[in-house]
Amino acid sequence: MLDTVRQIETPEGVSLRLHAAGATVRAHAWLIDFGLRAVAACLLLAVLGMLGAAGAGIGMLVLFAAYWIYGVVCEVWMDGQTVGKRVMNLRVVNADGTPVTLLPSVIRNLLRTVDGLPGIYGIGLVCCLIDPHSRRIGDIVAGTMVVHVLQRGALAQVPNEAPEPPSTPLRLEEQEALVAFAERGRNLHEARQRELGDLLEPLTGRMGNAGLRKLLAHANWLLGRT
Incomplete structure (x- = not known):
């Protein structure tokens, strides 16, 4: 089965x-x-x-x-x-x-x-x-x-940032996309990271590096970090 x-x-x-x-x-x-x-x-x-x-x-x-x-x-x-x-x-x-x-x-x-x-x-x-x-x-x-018990490899790949819950509830696919971005962001050029992060300004309320840090904080919270 x-x-x-x-x-x-x-x-x-x-x-x-x-x-x-x-x-x-x-x-x-x-x-x-x-x-x-x-x-x-x-x-x-x-x-x-x-x-x-x-x-x-x-x-x-x-x-x-x-x-x-x-x-x-x-x-x-x-x-x-x-x-x-x-x-x-x-x-x-x-x-x-x-x-x-x-x-x-x-x-x-x-x-x-x-x-x-x-x-x-x-x-x-x-x-x-x-x-x-x-x-x-x-x-x-x-x-x-x-x-x-799923392997938590993704947890080790996401940079550390103080966990913070999103300001608005996210659908499952949105949560998965956010965690995927946090996992793979370091493989992108810094300018590209900021460009993608700026698209989520309605969620983070921030632009540039501050917005990226806010996204990482949300991803760490979704992964259960404390």
């Missing part, structure tokens, strides 16, 4: 594009996490087995924690990423693009029991294939989604 894009608009008028992760890449991340937990559990149980019945009891608690708590701890305190998701460049976020919090994480992980039926995530897989944003039941109920 092709990955889809969910576009949302923040109260500040900024359009965000969340690239939903499909079932295949999510399955790869799950297999990595499952393998890590299985290896860690086997090693620990081998050691605890030497303690007899007490060790077996402790081992059951460890297995419970590995299955139920691992996902919540990673998602809430590791920026929405388990080890598997980090390897596959995925992240769990709220449906509005904000970082996932404790309650939604707990809900989505508890509902793995339902998504796992009748075995090997049968219901979860079907739900991911049907839902337009590749969500399983746990994500739909919790109001979360798994998205691709």
